[in-house]
Amino acid sequence: MSTTSKAPHITRRTVLQVLGMGAVGATAAACVGPGSTAGKASATAPKSGASASGDISFAHWRAEDKEVFDKLIKDFQTKHAGVTVRQDISPSNDYQSSALQRIRGGSVGDVFTAFRGAQFVDMAKAGIYTDLSGQPWAKNFSADLIAAGKSGGTQLGFPYQVVFNMPVTNKELVAKAGGSTPPKDWDSFLALCDKLKSQGVVPIAWPGGDPGNAGQLFNSMVMNNAPSDDMCAKIEAGELKCTDDWFLQTLKQYVELKPYFQANSTGTAVEPCQQIFATGKAAMLATGSYHIAAVRALGAKFAMDLVSPITTTADKAKYEGIYNATFVLGVNSKSKHQAAGVAWLEYLSTPEVAGQYANGTSQHVTVSGVEYTNPDLKALSPWLDKKTLLAPRFQFNNLDVRSAVEGACVAVVGGKKPEQAAADAQRVVDQQRKG
Amino acid sequence: MSVSEKSPAVRTGEPRVALRRNRGGGRAPKVHPALWLFPLPAVVIYVIFFVGPTLQAFQYSVTDWDGISSAFSNVGGGNFSRITTNDDLFRGALTNNVKFLLVVVIAQTALSLLLALLLQRNSKSSTALRALFFLPAILSSVSVAFVWKFMYDPNFGLINQVLGGVGLDRLQGAFLGDASKAIYWVALAQVWAHAGQLMVIFVAGLQQIPEELYESAELDGAGTWARFRYVTWPLIAPATAIVVAYTTIQSFKAFDLILGLGGNPPKGSLDILSTRIYTTFTNSRFGYAAAESVVFMVIIALVSFLQRRAVRLTQHGV
Secondary structure (H helix, E strand, C coil), X not given: CCCHHHCCCCCHHHHHHHHHHHHHHHHHHHCCCCCCXXXXXXXXXXXXXXXXXXXXXXXXXXXXXXXXXXXXXXXHHHHCCCEEEEEEECCHHHHHHHHHHHHHCCCCCCEXXXXXXXXXXXXXXXXXXXXXXXXXXXXXXXXXXCHHHEECCEECCEEEEEECCCCEEEHHHHHHCCCCCCCCCHHHHHHHHXXXXXXXXXXXXXXXXXXXXXXXXXXXXXXXXXXXXXXHHHHHHCCCCCCCHHHHHHHHHHHHHHHHECCCHHHCCHHHHHHHHHCCCEEEECCCHHHHHHHHHCCCCCCEEECCCCCCCHHHCCCCEEEEEEEEEEEECCCCCHHHHHHHHHHHHCHHHHHHHHHHHCCEECECCCCCCCHHHHHHHXXXXXXXXXXXXXXXXXXXXXXXXXXXXXXXXXXXXXXXXXXXXXXXXXXXXXX | CCHHHHCHHHHHCCCCEEEEECCCXXXXXXXXXXXXXXXXXXXXXXXXXXXXXXXXXXXXXXXXXXXCCCCCCECCCHHHHHHHHCCHHHHHHXXXXXXXXXXXXXXHHHHXXXXXXXXXXXXXXXXXXXXXXXXXXXXCHHHHHHHHHHHHCCCCCHHHHHHHHCCCHHHCCCHHHCCCCHHHHHHHHHHHXXXXXXXXXXXXXHHCCCXXXXXXXXXXXXXXXXXXXXXXXXXXXXXXXXXXXXXXXXXXXXXXXXXXXXXXXXXXXXXXXXXXXXXXXXXXXXXXXXXXXHHHHHHHHHHHHHHHHHHHHHHHCC
C-alpha cells in the first residue's frame, strides 16, 4: 500500500479550523473580567488545640533569622507530631513586591508574614487572612503592640517584632564626643555631629543609595516637625502637602545634615554603611535596630545605643524616637492546614519561644513577659518604655507616594533646592491621588 | 513526468513534501496535512502564555482594577490619557529609557564592531581574547549588577579607590547616587556585559566577506577607511541589523540589571519603563500598569521599526 493511501484524514483546513477555534477560545478566556479571582471575606481560623497535621509553608523575608527559626521548627515538630514546617524565604524587596500574589495562590505561605502598612492593608483587602480574633494565646502579646495587625476591628495578624527605626550609635565614640546624654534639640544634635566630625569620625553613615533603608531616617526627621502623628497618611490623602512649611523645614534640616553624612552618601548602599559603622569609622548608622545583628556579624564589639535627631527645640519635642511593630504573622485563608498554622503561631507566641527568637536575632518582640538575655536587647530595652512614635513612613499605602516624598529628602542631600524637591514630590503625590 | 514522480521524497517514503504550483505560477512544496499538527503544541503554548495575557492586558488597560478586588470600573481611555499627559513617573522612566537606549545602542554597537574588527582573524590570541570579552555574557544580570555595585560604591568601590590612589580625588563621585548621571553609569555596565556577545555576531558577519573584495579594493587604491566604508560596512548590514535590533529590545528590558543596581523599587533617576510597570503592578494598580504595558509595547514596536528603516537606509545609501 502506498504511503499516500495511509494518510490520516486531517486536512490543512481542519487544522486551521481547530487552531482558529482555540484562538477564539483563548480570546474569550482572556476577556474574562478582571477580579474574578479576588479574595473572599476572611474565614475564622480554627481554635488552637484543634487536631493539627500537614506540611505547612512559612513565608517570610528574614533570611538572617533562618537559623533561629530552624531550631524553633525542630522543637515545634517534636511537640506536634504530624506537622512539618518549611521556610519559604524571599529577599525583603521581593517579598514586598510579590508576596501577595504568591500567597493568594495558596501554594506557599500557609503561615505568612506582612510588612506593617501597605502590604498588610493589601493582604487584608485580598482576603488571604483568617480571622484570629479570640484565639486564647492572643493574650500572650502586648495589646498595644498588636493593633497594627487589626483590620476593621478584626485581628487578622500578630506583629511579632518590635524594631526601632532610628539611628544606632557607637556609644564609645559618642561618649568621646561628650554626648553621654542624647541631644534634646536640633542644635545639640548638630553640635554632637560637629564634635564627632572634628574627631575624624563620620558622624552619620546614611545609605542614601538604598531607598528602603534611607527612608528610615525620615521617620525621625518628621516625628516632631509634623503637625500631626498621621502626617504621612495625610500627605497621601491630600490633607498635608510636601510644600507645607513643616516639610520644607525638614528638607532644610536634611541639607544641614549633609556635611555629617559620609562622602557621596546618595550613592552609598546599606552594606558599606554597616561596614563603616562596624569598623568604628562612623558614630551612627541611620537605619535601625534591625541592623544590630548584621553589624555584630561584621565584628563590631562596641556598646550600642539609639538616638533620634530631635529636629525642634526641647520644649516642642513630642517624641524621643521611633519604633515599629512589624513581621505581621497570619494564617492563609486558602491553606488546607490552618489548624497546623494556628498551632505554629501559638507556639511562637509563648514567652519562652519568643525569647529564643528575640535573643537569637537581636530583635525585641511583641510578646509579653519575654526575658531578654542578649546584651544588645538588654541595653536597648529602656527604649520600650520611652515616648516613641510608631514609624510614620509605613502610613503610606501608595509606594509611589512614599518614594516621591522620601526621594525629596535624598534629592536635597544630592544638591536639589528644598523648594524644588518639595514641589516635585507634591506633583507626584497629586498625580497619584488623581489616579 | 508528473511532479510527484519527480519528487525524491515521494519515491523514498521520506516525509512527503511534494511540489505543486502556487498562485504565482512557481512551485511550492506540498505539505502533508498531518505535518500541520506538529506546530500545534507550540501554538497552544503561545496562545495560552502570550496571546491570552496580551489580550488581557488590553482589556485591563481600560479599567481601574487594583489586582485584588472583584469590583472595578471601566475608565475608557483615562489611563492612557493620564500616562501621556499627567504622569511624571512614567515620563521620567521614558526619558531615562531613551537615554539608556541611545547610549547602549551606540556604544555597544560601536564597541562590539571595533572588537570584532580587531579580533576577526582566527589566530590563537584572537580566539583567546574573544573568549575573554565574551565572558561577561555568560554571567547573569544579577551577577553583573553585583560586580558593578562594587565598582560604583563611593566608599569601597574600585573606581573611587583607583581615582583616589592616583591622586584624582576630584573625579571621585557618587555614581548611582548622582541623579543626573546615574542612568549612564547603568548603561556602561550594560555595555560591558553584552559587547562581547555582540562582537561574536559581527565576527561571524565579517568572516563571511570574501577576501577578494578587499584585494580588489586595495588594487583600486582604497585605504583602510575606504575599505571599511565601501566593503565591510555594507556587507555586514545583516549583522548590524541583528545587533541593533537585539540591543534595542535588550535596552528596554534591562529590568534585572536596574533592580540589581538600584534596588526594588529603584529611585526615579534609575527607573526605566519595565521597572516602572513592575512598580505600578506592585502598587496594586493593575489596570494602570496594563495601560503602561500597552504603551510600552507600542513604543518598542515603533522604535524597532524606525531602527530597521534607519539601518537599511544607512547601509544601502553608502
